[in-house]
Amino acid sequence: MFILAPLLTIALGLASVSSRPTNNCRCTFGSACWPSDSDFQALASKISQPLLHPIPPATPCYDSAAGNCTQVQTEWHDGVWRSDQPGAAQNTNWETYTFPNGTIEACYLGTSLGFPCQQGNVPIIGIDARTLADVQEAVNFAGNHNLRLVIKNTGHDYLGRSSGRGSFLLWTHHMKNxxxxxxxxxxxxxxxxxxxxxxxxxxxxxxxxxxxxxxxxxxxxxxxxxxxxxxxxxxxxxxxxxxxxxxxxxxxxxxxxxxxxxxxxxxxxxxxxxxxxxxxxxxxxxxxxxxxxxxxxxxxxxxxPTPFSGAFLTVDSTNPNSTQTLLEEIIRLTSSLVDQGYGGYVSGSTDHLQLILLSPNVTVNQTQATFSPLFESAASQPGLSSQNETDAFPDLWTIYNLIWNNTDGNVGNPVEISSWLLPKDVVETGDPKNLAEELLKTASFEYNFVTGGQVSRVDSESTGLNPVWRNSLVYTAVVSTWQEGANETQIDAVRQRFIQDMKIIEGLAPGSGAYLNEASRYEFDWKKSFFGSHYDQLLNIKQKYDPNSLFLVYEGIGSDGWDADLICRV
Known part of the structure; x- marks a missing residue:
């Protein structure tokens, strides 16, 4: 059974040597360069809160002294609860660490799996920043000691950028002003x-x-x-x-x-x-x-403030051909719907589709007229069982509470995602049948209305955002997951299917780009996909404000000069 180590041992490490490493490598827990007890005590005297000692969120199920296991089990899939835990990520694969030999170090909720509860990829010590001074002390301490620094707020990150084995955590979650x-x-x-x-x-x-x-x-x-x-x-x-x-x-x-x-x-x-x-x-x-x-x-x-109207459609299917026909119709409607101001989300697979689209200042009667042909088509297709609804909402707060204020989300599971933006011409003048067919080859996809319209009216050079956003009409994505406790071979099998799905959506619009917040570490050309023609300019700005690369994240600006763990320069 895992025994929770004394907090000072976890936080301060066993090393008492305070020698500094070269700038070629960051200092991590367990290294001779790791700050001494007195270094951390000096830091603690300068900040508003006690030093953090993050633990994996499932730890109370292995050691009752660490908390209440029943509460952990109840809250495990609640994104707000997970964001309140300094050692938690929203998706559990970023709490785990895989060694080069394939061994996985983790702390699983399923105690019956028979694995010990270990620190994994959870930072070892950090600061619970509540004030500007706290942030400044954390940044200065990390810089002075050449630490592997991780910044985290909620842990919503599909690239694992808010976790890091042996790292020093700056937790901004309680800066709630x-x-x-x-x-x-x-x-x-x-x-x-x-x-x-x-x-x-x-x-x-x-x-x-x-x-x-x-x-x-x-x-x-x-x-x-x-x-x-x-x-x-x-x-x-x-x-x-x-x-x-x-x-x-x-x-x-x-x-x-x-x-x-x-x-x-x-x-x-x-x-x-x-x-x-x-x-x-x-x-x-x-x-x-x-x-x-x-x-x-x-x-x-x-x-x-403005009222909204919304269209909702849920379809279960035993007929993949009918699923494809319905998805083709959604694709044909896309440009017109965006022009009318509808934004939202379509997700699915061969046996299921869900549509949630909203527009401000459109009456429910107008929405009903716009979507009735689609709803009727869904009801008439063989092998489809559908439910549809159009509603009026007085404001955005009402929509949020009705649709998204739900505690059971796709968190507390291992998840990987990859996205791809479809330009207007691909959707408007392309072949809807081929587009639908390709999307349905993936295990699970999203076809989201979160771009186009006003997004396309903004000068592509006005922000550092990848310029392909300004000419896109649809955001697509594919998702994969696996069972808790799966070994590296099992995970790799899922991952290979996932990479094939990535190839499918990127093949729909070669040369386009991805949404870097919902993306994969296996992106084929991440500099171009995430940042496009802006990468070199962004790198110059990075070198100006952070010449020693204190702030590094996976597949972020300048990270290609570092190893996979962002510890040593290569």
Whole structure:
């Protein structure tokens, strides 16, 4: 049985030698260079909270002194609960660590599997940042000791960028300040540049909290949609572009930001907007999270509140040909629906399809007229069992509570995902039959309405976001998972199928790109796929603000000069 080590042993390590490594390798737990007890005690005296000692979230099921196993079992698939655990990732494969020989170190919820509970890929020690000073102390400490630094808010990351074996964790999750300003002028702008009704959100604010605050102020804010709204509003979601069901009408997350505050590698607070530090502001909007520094706050513009109408369709199928016929119809309707302002999500496989599409300022009667032919087709196709509905909603808050405020999400499981953007011409003038047929060859796919419309009206050079977003009409994705406790051979079999599915969706639009927040470590050319023609410019900005690469993430700007664990330069 796993015995929870004393906190000081876990946190401070056994080494008392404080010699520093060369800059060729980061210092990790267990190395002779690991900070001494006195180093950590000095750090603890400078911060507002006790040092963190993250443990894998299933640990209480192996050692009752670590917590309540029943609660862990009950909350395991709740994204908000997982975001509250400093040692948890939303998807459990990023809590585990696989050695070169294929051995997996993990702490599984299923105690009957017979594996010991071990630290895996969970950082060993860190700071629970509540203040700007906490963030600065963490950055300075990591830099001075050349530590492998991991920044985490909610743990929503399909590339495992918020975990790291033997690393030092900066947890921004409790930086929850929300400020509403009736009038806002960006720092450095003239007095004539003002915006009404803006929100400044702290680094740890999640979308369910931001949506509630927007409801109280009677405004609309463009955000992400996930079960329980557990995704962070000021972190990786935004840095990767920030797609949303609202994007066809209001633009992506990066199109709605007015100002950002960030602690850079030198420990200084920098304000970035269109009037100062413009290069950094450009990079922060699409250049990827965890790469430029520690974002401590983001100021978003808002929009007037509006009613919505929505169309919902769920289909179960015993006839793959009928599934394909229905998907073809959705593809044919795509351009028209985006033009009408509909945004949302379509997902499925050969035996199931689900559609959720929303539009502001469209009556339910108009939505009914628009979708009736599709609904009738679904009802008439042989082998399809369908349910459909159109509804009116007074505001976004009502939609969120009805559809996404659900505790049982696709978290607490091992998940890998890969995405691909389909340009307008592929969807509008391509062959819907071929597109549907190819998507249905995958194990599970998404065909999402989170681009086009207003997204396409924004200058592709105005942000660091991959320019292919501005000419895309649809976001596609494929997903894979496996059973907890699977060995490396079993996981690799799933992964090989997943890679084949990646090839399928990327083959639909060769030369396009991916959404770097919902992407794979097996991307074939990640620099081009994630950043497109902006990579070199982003790299120059990276070298300016972080010359020693303190902030490194998997498949992030400049990471190609480091090994697979981001420990040593190659």
């Amino acid at each position: 929300i400020t509403f300003l009736d009038s806002f002028s960006p720092t450095g702008a003239t007095d004539s540049v003002t915006y009404n009704n803006v929100f400044t959100l702290g680094a740890g604010v999640q979308w369910f909290e931001a949506y509630e605050a927007a409801k109280e102020r009677n405004v609309l804010i463009v955000g992400g949609f996930s079960l329980r709204g557990s995704v962070g509003a000021a972190g990786g979601w935004l840095a990767g572009g920030g797609h949303s069901a609202l994007a066809p009408n209001y633009g992506l997350g990066v199109d709605n930001v007015l100002e950002m505050e960030i602690v850079t590698a030198d420990g200084n607070l920098v304000v970035a907007n269109s009037y100062q530090n413009q290069d950094l502001f450009w990079a922060l909007r699409g250049g990827g999270g965890g790469t430029w520094g520690v974002v401590t706050s983001v100021t978003y513009k808002t929009h007037p």
